[in-house]
Amino acid sequence: FARNDGNGNYGSVMLDLDVLNPTGMTINSLDVHASTVVQTCNLDMYVRQGTYNNFWSNPEEWVLVGTATGTSSGVSNTPFNVIFNSPVYLPPGISGVKFHHRDFYCSYTTGTGTVTFSNADVAMTVGHSQYTSATNAFTGSTLSPRWFAGTIYYETLNISGNAQTGNYGPGCAGALGVPGLTASATPAIGTAVTLTIDNMAAPEIGILLMGLNH
DSSP states (O other), X not given: OOOOEEEEETOEEEEEEEEOSTTOEEEEEEEEOOOSSOOEEEEEEEXXXXXXXXXXXXXXXXXXXXXEEEEOOSSTTOOEEEXXXXXXXXXXXXXXXXXEESSSEEEEEEOSSOEEEXXXXXXXXXXXXXXXXXXXXXXXXXXXXXXXXXXXXXXXXXXXXXXXXXXXXXXXXXXXXXXXXXXXXXXXXTSOOOEEEEOOOTTOOOOOOXXXXX
């Protein structure tokens, strides 16, 4: 969508993505809007299982799945591309999504209600914005209806044939916070992938279940 409004620096835009493709979808980059200043822009993407609605202020419900970086166009109403450091995989089903504009102007479309747009792969329901801060993506009042103004560039695994890693859920907080599982690279035959588990409190005991499928 084209932008027609915004809530200043560091704001967030939220939406639901209902992935209809049975193999899931992988998001590689976004087109977004900023102010008329040319600058490096960083956007954090948070995801939770199920809808975003009414969970915008609960950080324990969300997982930071990637950061996208790009340079703003410097021209009003001219979008620019931000690319994720690693592609973000979303499994089939509903994922709540929060795009946190960490250090640039948060632009969106002030819409006419909560609306769902869809194709054969995914249905997008929009949405809310939130007056978040540069360092806290879960604080501030919300506005609705506010629609994501931009483009989501994605691929589906049945077309690309590429394997991916993704998040199944947010996990449970322990003494060191919520544990996380991070892959060092996209899985591919003939290559090595390191899985790193962090925030494990002593005695650091965990169970890792793996399944393989052709």
